[in-house]
Amino acid sequence: MTKILLVEDNEMNRDMLTRRLTRQGFEVCCAPDGPTGVAMAESEQPHVILMDIALGDMDGWEATTLIKQRPTTAAIPVIALTAHALATDRARSVEVGCADFDTKPVDLPRLLGKIGACLAARAA
Structure with a gap:
């Protein structure tokens, strides 16, 4: 079974997603x-x-940077989730190593497509 780690500080968003x-099936x-x-x-x-990008003391970009620096986690694809759809947010996400970027509120079919693309790229 495919395992997804959801890093989200808002309890309602975490529960819903x-x-x-x-x-x-995840x-x-x-x-x-x-x-x-x-x-x-x-x-x-x-x-x-x-x-999630807006997490508080350690934002999602900093957390992603740390994940990508570790040899044991560097290959795990990260999809940034944010309520801000600015081009600068997308660029910053790519800069820190995110495989993709999606906006909130989450459009589930679109997010599933991005998850599928990340899984396919990792398997290749």
Whole structure:
């Protein structure tokens, strides 16, 4: 079963997206903040990470940078999730190593397509 790590500080968003992804057949583990997300990337070894950008003390870009610096987690694709659809946010996400970028509110079919593309690229 494909495992997704969802790093999201908003409990309602975390719950809603976890339920929707679980119904699609994914195993979902959740982290409520950046430091926990970095630690869980190491311990859980998910197939894909969905990373909220606005997380508080350690934002999603910093957490992604740390994940990409570690040899044991560097290959895990990260999809940035943000309510801000600015070109600068997309550029910053790519700069820190995100495989893709998606906006909130989440459009599930679009996000599933991006998850599928990341999984296919990782398998290639």
